[in-house]
Amino acid sequence: MAALKETDLRMFVDSVRRYFDVTCRMSPEITAAYLGTDALATHDFNGVVSFSGRFSGQVIVSLPGVALRELLLMQRETDLSEANLLDAVGEIANTLAGNARQALGSSLEISVPSTVRGRAGRPARVRKHPYVITFRWNTYPGLVCVDLEPLG
Amino acid sequence: MKLLVVDDSNMVRSRIARIVQAGVLGEVTIVGLARNGEEALRAARLAPPDVVTMDLTMPEMDGLACIPSLLAIHPGANILVISALTDKSTAIRALRLGARGFLPKPFGDDALRSALQDLMDHRI
Numbered sequence A: 001m002a003a004l005k006e007t008d009l010r011m012f013v014d015s016v017r018r019y020f021d022v023t024c025r026m027s028p029e030i031t032a033a034y035l036g037t038d039a040l041a042t043h044d045f046n047g048v049v050s051f052s053g054r055f056s057g058q059v060i061v062s063l064p065g066v067a068l069r070e071l072l073l074m075q076r077e078t079d080l081s082e083a084n085l086l087d088a089v090g091e092i093a094n095t096l097a098g099n100a101r102q103a104l105g106s107s108l109e110i111s112v113p114s115t116v117r118g119r120a121g122r123p124a125r126v127r128k129h130p131y132v133i134t135f136r137w138n139t140y141p142g143l144v145c146v147d148l149e150p151l152g
Numbered sequence B: 001m002k003l004l005v006v007d008d009s010n011m012v013r014s015r016i017a018r019i020v021q022a023g024v025l026g027e028v029t030i031v032g033l034a035r036n037g038e039e040a041l042r043a044a045r046l047a048p049p050d051v052v053t054m055d056l057t058m059p060e061m062d063g064l065a066c067i068p069s070l071l072a073i074h075p076g077a078n079i080l081v082i083s084a085l086t087d088k089s090t091a092i093r094a095l096r097l098g099a100r101g102f103l104p105k106p107f108g109d110d111a112l113r114s115a116l117q118d119l120m121d122h123r124i
Helices: A006-024 A065-074 A082-104 B010-020 B037-046 B063-073 B088-096 B109-120
Strands: A029-035 A045-052 A055-063 A114-117 A131-137 A140-150 B002-006 B029-034 B051-054 B078-083 B101-104
Touching: A006 A029, A006 A065, A006 A082, A006 A131, A006 A140, A045 A082, A055 A065, A055 A082, A065 A082, A065 A140, A082 A114, A082 B010, B002 B010, B002 B037, B010 B029, B010 B109, B029 B037, B037 B051, B037 B063, B051 B063, B051 B109, B063 B078, B063 B088, B078 B088, B078 B109, B088 B101, B101 B109
Parallel strands: B002 B029, B002 B051, B051 B078, B078 B101
Antiparallel strands: A029 A131, A045 A055, A045 A114, A055 A140, A131 A140
C-alpha cells in the first residue's frame, strides 16, 4: 500500500486551517512542515487519535494551555478548567483525524481521542521521522504530528 | 423544540447548547446532554426529544449504534449527525440508519442554526 502522499499531508495542513477558520473565524499561519525526530517536543496540552485499518499510527495535536483558553473564550465558554482544555485539544485531534478519512479512505478506523498533559516529548509510534506541521494561531504556537504508516 | 445533545466532548456539547439557546431558533429546551450513545438512550427514555444532535465517534456506544436504538425508543426523533467523519460512505450509512441530516465538523454557529432550522421545518 502506498505511503502518505504530499497531497495527504496537504490535507492535514488544510484541516488545521479550516478548524480554526470555521470554529472561531481566525485562520492560523502555517509556519513549517518537516520530518521530525522520534521524540517530539510538544506543548503542554496534547490530543492523540490512533489509527488502524489501512494505516496504523497516530495523529497528535499539541497546543499551549493559553491558546486553548483563548479558543474556548472565543466560543463563549466559561469553563476554563484543565479538564476542559484537555477536552478541547482532544476534540481538535478528533476533528483533524476524522476529516482525514475523506482522503485516506473510509476503511480507516480512528479511536476516540486520548489526552495528555505535560511537555514531555511524545515518542513517535510507527515512523522514525513523523511528519510535523507547526502553526501560529492568534500569536500562540501549535503543532500537529502525523505519525502514520500504511499497513500491508 | 426539545433538544438532546450527544457528543463526547464537553466543549462541543456546551457550544451547541449556547448556540441553540441564543434565541434565533425560537424556544429550545435542552432535555439532555449525553457523552455517549448509552447516556443518550437513557436521556431519551426520560424525556423524549424532538431533535437530537448526534456525534459518531464516542466511547461506550458510538453514534451509528445509537441511532437505530434511539429511533426504536422514540420514532419521532429528528436526528442531526454532527461528526468529523466526513467521508461520503459514513454520511450515507448514518442517513440509512435513520438520521435526517448530516453536519460536518468543524462547524460554524450559522451552519448549525441553519441545519437545525431545516430539520425543524422538515426541509431535509
